[in-house]
Amino acid sequence: MKANQKLRLSIWALTAYVLCACGTSSAQKTAGPLVRIAELEIDPAQLEAYKAALGEEIETSIRLEPGVLALYAVSLKEHPNQVRIFETYANRDAYESHLKTPHFSKYKAGTQRMIKALKLLETDPIRLGAKPI
Amino acid sequence: MKANQKLRLSIWALTAYVLCACGTSSAQKTAGPLVRIAELEIDPAQLEAYKAALGEEIETSIRLEPGVLALYAVSLKEHPNQVRIFETYANRDAYESHLKTPHFSKYKAGTQRMIKALKLLETDPIRLGAKPI
Numbered sequence: 001m002k003a004n005q006k007l008r009l010s011i012w013a014l015t016a017y018v019l020c021a022c023g024t025s026s027a028q029k030t031a032g033p034l035v036r037i038a039e040l041e042i043d044p045a046q047l048e049a050y051k052a053a054l055g056e057e058i059e060t061s062i063r064l065e066p067g068v069l070a071l072y073a074v075s076l077k078e079h080p081n082q083v084r085i086f087e088t089y090a091n092r093d094a095y096e097s098h099l100k101t102p103h104f105s106k107y108k109a110g111t112q113r114m115i116k117a118l119k120l121l122e123t124d125p126i127r128l129g130a131k132p133i
Numbered sequence: 134m135k136a137n138q139k140l141r142l143s144i145w146a147l148t149a150y151v152l153c154a155c156g157t158s159s160a161q162k163t164a165g166p167l168v169r170i171a172e173l174e175i176d177p178a179q180l181e182a183y184k185a186a187l188g189e190e191i192e193t194s195i196r197l198e199p200g201v202l203a204l205y206a207v208s209l210k211e212h213p214n215q216v217r218i219f220e221t222y223a224n225r226d227a228y229e230s231h232l233k234t235p236h237f238s239k240y241k242a243g244t245q246r247m248i249k250a251l252k253l254l255e256t257d258p259i260r261l262g263a264k265p266i
Contacts, residue, residue, distance in 0.1 A: 037217060072261045124210055128206070
């Protein structure tokens with residue numbers, strides 16, 4: 001798929017509307033999505049290679065894994081080698097299954113010498129709002 | 134809308150599929166979405182009131198503003214008064230328009246004494262991947 005097709009598809013799909021009133025009861029917490037934030041510092045000399053590997057891993061995970069709902073990766077404008085990934089999985093099983101996939105193993109092995117620091121933040125969703133189809 | 138309806142709608146809409154190959158050319162950077170991360174520290178005594186105000190602001194922004202594509206708000210499990218909001222706007226105009234809306238003004242005025250610290254991080258998207266309908 002060409003980049004501009006992906007962008008159009010993105011804009012189309014991001015017009016989907018969703019409001020997730022998460023965490024308002026313990027039952028919903030159990031059933032609701034698992035959201036994590038990864039904070040990474042990348043070796044500046046290997047930043048482009050890292051971004052390519054991450055992009056491929058995200059594309060494959062979203063395409064192949066039903067329980068991987070969203071993976072949003074950005075770099076900070078003021079510190080481009082600082083990367084943040086906002087990760088949403090259907091539940092904990094989906095997350096643990098994701099860690100065992102060949103594409104995640106490939107990403108992990110291929111990028112371990114590019115990543116200088118990694119912090120994983122567990123979260124409780126307050127509200128996850130996005131546009132509908 | 135009841136909480137469980139919102140959750141069902143969320144799961145439905147989060148099955149949407151989108152891959153945004155952002156930032157691969159300067160033209161795309163100009164046309165592509167604006168993504169920011171807000172890092173907030175909330176007065177613990179006012180945390181529930183803040184979460185309610187934020188949830189209302191997100192719900193209204195997504196419903197009324199075509200250019201507000203996604204607002205994902207979470208609190209950190211280890212520091213529940215630390216809030217992160219991952220914000221995606223169609224473009225800079227959409228973001229600036231958002232700041233002028235009555236619902237944003239209401240949120241800003243109503244929460245200013247609840248927020249102890251606020252850091253806004255500008256970002257460059259690497260890849261924004263989410264499920265399709």
